[in-house]
Each structure stands twice: as C-alpha cells, then as structure tokens.
Amino acid sequence: AQSVTQLDSQVPVFEEAPVELRCNYSSSVSVYLFWYVQYPNQGLQLLLKYLSGSTLVESINGFEAEFNKSQTSFHLRKPSVHISDTAEYFCAVNAGGTSYGKLTFGQGTILTVHP
Amino acid sequence: KAGVTQTPRYLIKTRGQQVTLSCSPISGHRSVSWYQQTPGQGLQFLFEYFSETQRNKGNFPGRFSGRQFSNSRSEMNVSTLELGDSALYLCASSLAGDSQETQYFGPGTRLLVL
Numbered sequence: 001a002q003s004v005t006q007l008d009s010q011v012p013v014f015e016e017a018p019v020e021l022r023c024n025y026s027s028s029v030s031v032y033l034f035w036y037v038q039y040p041n042q043g044l045q046l047l048l049k050y051l052s053g054s055t056l057v058e059s060i061n062g063f064e065a066e067f068n069k070s071q072t073s074f075h076l077r078k079p080s081v082h083i084s085d086t087a088e089y090f091c092a093v094n095a096g097g098t099s100y101g102k103l104t105f106g107q108g109t110i111l112t113v114h115p
Numbered sequence: 116k117a118g119v120t121q122t123p124r125y126l127i128k129t130r131g132q133q134v135t136l137s138c139s140p141i142s143g144h145r146s147v148s149w150y151q152q153t154p155g156q157g158l159q160f161l162f163e164y165f166s167e168t169q170r171n172k173g174n175f176p177g178r179f180s181g182r183q184f185s186n187s188r189s190e191m192n193v194s195t196l197e198l199g200d201s202a203l204y205l206c207a208s209s210l211a212g213d214s215q216e217t218q219y220f221g222p223g224t225r226l227l228v229l
Contacts, residue, residue, distance in 0.1 A: 042218035101148035101163030
C-alpha cells in the first residue's frame with residue numbers, strides 16, 4: 001500500500017518570498033505523483049503531475065516540483081509567492097496497475113501568504 | 116466545457132437518516148471517483164465507477180454505496196447516518212480512470228449530520 005506524508009501542516013510566508021512545500025511518499029511500486037490546490041469552499045484543482053521522464057515538472061502559474069526517487073520525495077516550490085497563492089495544497093499518489101481512479105492524499109499543507 | 120457538478124451543495128441530516136448525493140462528470144468522462152474530506156482524516160477514497168461498474172473501493176463500511184448510470188452520472192448513498200459522516204464529499208471525473216490521468220474535482224457536497 002502507498003502512503004503520503006506532507007511534512008508541514010502550515011507554512012506562513014511573506015509575499016514575494018520563496019516557498020517549499022514538502023511531500024514524501026512510500027510505495028512498493030512505481031507511482032504517479034500529483035499536486036493539487038484547494039481554495040476555500042472549492043474543489044481541488046491540479047497544479048502539476050509527474051508521470052515519467054524529466055524529474056522537474058512545472059505548472060503554468062510558476063510552481064515547480066522535483067521527483068526524487070532515491071529520497072521518495074516530490075517537493076513543491078515557488079521562487080516568489082503572491083497573496084493569491086494562499087490555499088491548501090495536497091500531494092497525492094496513484095500506484096498504477098488496478099488503482100483505477102484512486103488517489104492517496106497527504107494531509108495537506110495550508111500556505112498563508114502575508115503582505 | 117462545463118466542469119464537474121455536484122448536487123446538492125449543502126445538506127443537513129439527522130442521525131439514522133440516509134442521504135443521496137449526485138455527481139455529473141465532465142462531458143466525455145466515463146470514470147467517476149468519490150472522496151470524503153474531513154479535518155481529522157483528510158481526503159479518503161471511497162470508490163470509483165466506470166461504465167456503470169465499481170472497479171475500486173476504499174476502506175469504508177457498507178453503509179456507503181454508489182452507482183453510475185449509462186450517461187456516466189453517479190450517485191453515492193449513505194445509509195444510517197452517523198455524526199462522524201459529517202464531511203465534504205467530493206467527486207472527480209476523468210476520461211477512463213487510468214492512473215496517469217488528471218482527475219477533475221467538483222466543488223463538493225457539504226454534509227452535516229446532527
């Protein structure tokens with residue numbers, strides 16, 4: 001079975017500062033990795049995902065994540081955050097195979113950007 | 116293209132009652148997954164349906180059930196409600212439910228059990 005650990009439940013940061021949200025996973029098989037964002041009173045939206053190939057994946061709004069197989073990590077980073085990035089961020093894995101439609105999520109990290 | 120829609124958005128029920136939640140996937144998507152989100156347990160997978168068949172199931176009691184119709188719309192039912200069933204229930208759709216696919220989430224149904 002797979003599991004996901006998000007190491008920080010809350011991350012406060014000032015506007016225009018860099019941020020890293022940490023995610024570690026455990027799985028006995030190769031996995032597909034996702035970062036989702038949830039704004040208040042909304043569903044989840046995909047930020048980015050790693051399937052294969054280059055270990056660095058980027059999103060259209062400046063976030064990036066690096067897949068590190070040896071450390072089983074998929075940390076999310078942004079070099080300069082905005083107030084509008086305030087939200088809860090979830091790391092998730094899918095183990096492939098017969099894991100149809102099943103994402104296993106971490107507990108979430110609340111990112112609060114202060115002016 | 117319209118997104119995933121869920122109805123109703125809010126529900127208040129009392130213990131022992133049952134409830135049915137509805138999810139309409141993005142047009143062309145045939146896989147629908149359901150998740151329960153609570154402050155204590157986080158996001159947990161309930162089940163997944165594809166072509167009217169349940170292909171995958173999480174660790175929830177039999178009080179939680181679902182179904183999918185020929186137009187890919189899905190419903191989930193919770194019988195004999197308990198206080199602990201209070202949660203945000205999210206559904207997500209994808210083309211075929213394959214592991215690499217992006218799941219698109221609806222806004223959720225917030226259920227409060229009194």
